[in-house]
Amino acid sequence: MIDDIRFEGSAPLQQQLYQQLSARILHQRFPPGSRLPASRLLAADLGISRNTVNAVYDQLKAEGFLQSRAGKGIFVHEDINHRRLFEQQADTSPIASAALPPLPDPRLGAPAGTLRADGKACLPFSPGLPDLEAFPIRAWNRVLHHQESRLALRGYGDFQGYRPLRQAIASYLRSSRGLRCGEHQVIITNGAQQGLSLIADVFLQPGDRVLSENPGYRGARYALERHGSTLIPVPLKQQVLDVEALTRLGPAKLLYCTPTHQYPMGGILDISQRMALVQWAMRNQTWIIEDDYDSEFHFYNKPFAAIQGMFDNAPVLYVGSFSKTLLPGLRVGYLVVPEALVEAFVWHKRISGGETPLLSQATIAEFMDSGQFSRHLRxxxxxxxxxxxxxxxxxxxxxxxxxxxxxxxxxxxxxxxxxxxxxxxxxxxxxxxxxxxxxxxxxxxxxxxxxxxxxxxxxxxxxxxxxxxxxxxxxxxxxxxx
Structure with missing residues (x-):
């Protein structure tokens, strides 16, 4: 079936059909030896006369584009010389001489040195990579097989995320991280990186100021400065965000930080520093992006409570993912935002990334609800x-x-x-x-x-x-x- 041919303008249908079929053959969209629809079927699909299709087929056969095989149909000629035919028509083709559209501003491209070499993203000692061999793949597959036959998971889902997974995440975050949230505040994302990008989409305009730990997580930097915002570095003091330095840096729309395990230096903000941080944010009308990086893996103490749950109405956007706790290949993360912001975030997720795969979400939800997630973390x-x-x-x-x-x-x-x-x-x-x-x-x-x-x-x-x-x-x- 050929369903992308369109007839426009006043040129005869036979001429238009000839031009479009010959162009597809020249550019090998119909490769040598491929079969074309019978003239009756093509005429019915295009809503034109069969005589028109036969006339075009005859012309293409006469010019060496097509050949008939008795009892089998019409095929693109196997011996067609595409290069010769293309070069013969190159001088007269308006496409050949057309200039490219304007190229995008190179400043909008990826920063130099940010792309990993092929095949080397999962070397031992790669930061952020969990022990893939220690993952309980058999237990995971049992849950996966239990979910994969469900008809409801084969269609489209909620842009905000699969509700049972949002419920499981909210329950887990309340008990283990001290968050104040319900499932209606959780938005499932395609990894934490999409969560950071959505924050930029919702909040930032060109010229907005964004404060960020320095040194800090590079993925946050790339997401938060892509709309033309100004990224202001905040120094560290004893391996954590220097809260006192904030008063010298002035107000900002957003502040990105990893308070429960600073990345990459590893420090932890104490309670007095967290209180000072939230007070500063409220005075300056700044939203805190709390990235709970690696917070589940404290070896001698229980994970520290998140800032989001420590204060009433704290201006906090909480970011997390399953890339470290389960597998990076799942590409499933989550945001926890105030209820008033949920609609804006879901809208931007809809237009920038769409739904997160339902089967992955359902498998994670059962893995959490069955207690296997907590056992795996231990x-x-x-x-x-x-x-x-x-x-x-x-x-x-x-x-x-x-x-x-x-x-x-x-x-x-x-x-x-x-x-x-x-x-x-x-x-x-x-x-x-x-x-x-x-x-x-x-x-x-x-x-x-x-x-x-x-x-x-x-x-x-x-x-x-x-x-x-x-x-x-x-x-x-x-x-x-x-």
């Missing part, structure tokens, strides 16, 4: 605690004097600071099969510190030993020295 905390201890021990043993670990008993990564060219050393490690990101890449503007952000959660014991030895060799040899 196992991962113990596993990551053991890896964290092993990694620190090897760093102390082999890298003493070469790096200074910034150690916090939480999260899935460790920062190793040092006086070396962190971009060059990170590149050398990648060539040896180990992931990392340069600490300098997390700064807005000029970096004031050098080091490596090492995601130990994705590495096994042998890989930890091998990576530390490789790093010791690179640094001891003086390669990458600043």
């Amino acid at each position: 196992r991962m905390r113990q596993l990551y605690r053991d890896k964290w201890s092993h990694f620190q021990a090897r760093v102390t043993e082999h890298l003493s004097g070469l790096v200074t670990p910034v150690a916090e008993s939480a999260g899935m990564h460790l920062v190793l600071e040092g006086a070396f060219d962190d971009a060059e050393v990170s590149s050398k490690l990648r060539n040896l099969g180990y992931g990392s990101t340069p600490l300098s890449a997390h700064f807005i503007g000029t970096a004031s510190r050098q080091g490596l952000v090492m995601g130990f959660a994705s590495a096994n014991a042998a890989q930890i030993d091998g990576c530390v030895e490789a790093l010791a060799s690179v640094l001891s040899a003086g390669q990458g020295r600043a």
